[in-house]
Amino acid sequence: MKEExxxxxxxxxxxxxxxxxxxxxxxxIIISDGSNDCFLKDFADLFxxxxxxxxxxxxxxxxxxxxxxxxxxxxxVAADCHEVIAILNQDNEKFFWDVETSLICKDKLKTRKxxxxxxxxxxxxxxxxxxxxxxxxxxYKSSPLVLKVPDNSGSRGFRKFNNIDDIQxxxxxxxxxxxxxxxxxxxxxxxxxxxxxxxxxxxxLWHHGDFKITNIVDRVFSQDTSLFxxxxxxxxNLKEGVEIGHINPSIMSGDSFIKxxxxxKAIGKKLELNKRILSTLKLDIMFDQDLEPIVLEMTxxxxxxxxxxxxxxxxxxxxxxxxxxxxxxxxxxxxxxKGINKGINKNMTCFVLGHSESDSEDSIGRxxxxxxxxxxxxxxLIEECINKRNQGEKIVxxxx
Numbered sequence: 001m002k003e004e005x006x007x008x009x010x011x012x013x014x015x016x017x018x019x020x021x022x023x024x025x026x027x028x029i030i031i032s033d034g035s036n037d038c039f040l041k042d043f044a045d046l047f048x049x050x051x052x053x054x055x056x057x058x059x060x061x062x063x064x065x066x067x068x069x070x071x072x073x074x075x076x077v078a079a080d081c082h083e084v085i086a087i088l089n090q091d092n093e094k095f096f097w098d099v100e101t102s103l104i105c106k107d108k109l110k111t112r113k114x115x116x117x118x119x120x121x122x123x124x125x126x127x128x129x130x131x132x133x134x135x136x137x138x139x140y141k142s143s144p145l146v147l148k149v150p151d152n153s154g155s156r157g158f159r160k161f162n163n164i165d166d167i168q169x170x171x172x173x174x175x176x177x178x179x180x181x182x183x184x185x186x187x188x189x190x191x192x193x194x195x196x197x198x199x200x201x202x203x204x205l206w207h208h209g210d211f212k213i214t215n216i217v218d219r220v221f222s223q224d225t226s227l228f229x230x231x232x233x234x235x236x237n238l239k240e241g242v243e244i245g246h247i248n249p250s251i252m253s254g255d256s257f258i259k260x261x262x263x264x265k266a267i268g269k270k271l272e273l274n275k276r277i278l279s280t281l282k283l284d285i286m287f288d289q290d291l292e293p294i295v296l297e298m299t300x301x302x303x304x305x306x307x308x309x310x311x312x313x314x315x316x317x318x319x320x321x322x323x324x325x326x327x328x329x330x331x332x333x334x335x336x337x338k339g340i341n342k343g344i345n346k347n348m349t350c351f352v353l354g355h356s357e358s359d360s361e362d363s364i365g366r367x368x369x370x371x372x373x374x375x376x377x378x379x380x381l382i383e384e385c386i387n388k389r390n391q392g393e394k395i396v397x398x399x400x
């Protein structure tokens with residue numbers, strides 16, 4: 001009789017809560033990662049060095065694993081390999097997302113085309129060569145704009161410019177080095193409202209077209225440091241796109257929350273999530289100066305940046321545990337949906353600080369610190385994180 005195993009990818013720290021939970025249930029843990037010294041390599045019962053974006057390589061690996069193990073599930077928590085995960089789950093009609101949804105989400109150009117006519121969006125164009133940028137001067141005139149990579153996250157390759165003439169060939173080449181798609185997007189800059197924090201990241205769980213918001217955090221960037229001038233003065237000069245940290249739960253207004261739910265409703269309908277038994281969807285959203293929500297990114301996976309792997313757990317959320325239990329078939333879709341959010345402590349607030357060096361170009365490689373309380377206010381939690389940073393007390397993972 002084959003041993004039961006569960007396959008997670010990649011092998012980073014944010015997969016650890018799910019991996020530990022699965023091991024406590026008696027499953028052999030299989031980890032695959034492109035790096036031979038990833039965080040979970042020694043924790044795994046079986047480790048394979050395979051690029052998590054390599055479709056052919058992972059399909060071949062799946063056949064190899066199935067010869068020796070009864071594979072209970074294949075999943076990723078907070079990584080962008082959701083297309084590979086969808087392909088490996090194509091025969092599992094109960095899985096959370098399909099390949100088509102993944103393809104829409106992984107490519108920001110496809111995302112923009114999908115959202116056309118559905119929600120408010122920035123002006124955007126696709127450019128494959130630096131010389132093509134001049135063709136769009138009449139569209140952007142003297143307005144600020146950004147260069148974006150279509151198929152990467154963590155603000156890799158992100159560049160902001162005061163006007164289109166400021167873009168140099170070196171800027172184009174720098175951003176292009178972060179994509180496999182051979183093109184970039186130029187987009188008009190979204191000027192965020194000053195009435196709230198710059199960006200929110202929102203996770204949801206869907207059951208036959210019904211949905212619940214399962215996790216919602218405020219992401220903090222350099223333009224937000226004026227709201228906490230004493231606490232975040234060290235980060236006020238970070239480049240735009242480099243995330244300082246997040247607040248869970250979000251402190252946005254009720255009116256904004258209603259707009260977020262309407263946004264999810266429209267997108268979920270177009271994705272035909274009513275046809276899936278249980279599905280997940282995350283949106284990164286910025287509210288512009290008209291207080292209209294603009295989708296920055298979509299993804300079917302759980303959130304990174306310790307949103308779903310830490311702060312959601314701290315405030316009593318059970319998103320990751322619920323998803324894993326469903327994949328293990330220990331809970332039905334109906335019970336999973338009904339039980340989501342039931343343990344959340346509405347009085348608890350968590351702040352996660354992602355420390356970056358002053359010359360950081362993106363949000364990759366940050367060192368994380370945390371503080372949470374049902375009594376302290378946000379400035380006090382930020383200050384506690386700063387003290388932990390100064391003392392080298394990094395975030396300590398907690399079980400799901």
